[in-house]
Amino acid sequence: MTAVALRPLWARLGRADPRYLVSFLITLILVVGEARYGILGGYDRLLAALGVCTATEVILSWLIRGHVANVQSAYITGISLALLIKPRADLLWPFALGGFLAIASKYVLQYRGRHLWNPSNFAISLLVLAAPASVAILSHQWGNDLATNAVIWSFGLLIAARVGMLHVTLTYVTCFVALALVRSLITGGPLVAEPPPWPWRRPPSGWRAIFTCPRSARSIQRRPSSPSRSSDPSRT
Incomplete structure (x- = not known):
């Protein structure tokens, strides 16, 4: 039932210019980030x-x-x-x-x-x-509030999937975590450098920063879905 209800939304996203979707995502990041963290x-x-x-x-x-x-x-x-x-x-x-x-x-x-x-x-x-x-x-991060970052990542992954570039985002994240593991083995430091993601006021470190750092969110979710980087001309 849920899949049927989402089909009209998915179809509209498919017809929309990817630049508008990317703009919506980044605007959402700014509005939420300023409201919660004053970024x-x-x-x-x-x-x-x-x-x-x-x-x-x-x-x-x-x-x-x-x-x-x-x-x-x-x-x-x-x-x-x-x-x-x-x-x-x-x-x-x-x-x-x-x-x-x-x-x-x-x-x-x-x-x-x-x-x-x-x-x-x-x-x-x-x-x-x-x-x-x-x-x-930019020299600071937002913290580890899961609800806020879940909203941002949900829209980001949806848009990347809609413009056919989700594989780029997932490849980046996979390589980042894999290389973080290699670095941890070389330096002898822990892969997870701090306790679980709460409270949000404590800034993240280590591999978890990829999910909560504004610059990482921007690079991972905006860049792959930018029209100039899409390999499918019909989507740009």
Whole structure:
């Protein structure tokens, strides 16, 4: 009965552009993470990154290409910057400048019509290089609250499966755990470096960090399902 009820939802997900599904996932991560753990440091940072990214995309696409491009890519870049940049308190300029650098790099640094680097990673690298005293990358984890992470992982795995890239996610997780075991054997340290996942206020360590670290969740669930990385053109 449950399978029958889920068929319409599954069919709608199959027809949806994967970029919208990925955007929904990352937005969910940010909303839940900020509500439970304050990972953003304020929603004004998210608004600054999103606003500059989308505005830059609209302006540059109009000036250079003669039409307004779909801002979905800029949206993903903006929320990625909001998630990964950790400046000093009360600083908004890294999100604004990072958003401009990220989107502008897509139009300036190209080879055969394609941008050379991931826009958000490029912008973050420049910010850290130019202003190391003011800007850092994500350096904390969310904790081990199982319910919160279960929601994030459920949507992430559903989306990865829908775009036909679940095998990439599962391969990454399997290899991560296997290599963690090898490292444990080499160093002599324990594979599980701390007690069971509670309370959530204690940050995770060891292999369990792969499931509760924001950067790991982003890399594992967003990257495999990004349209540019999908091997099936019909899904992109």
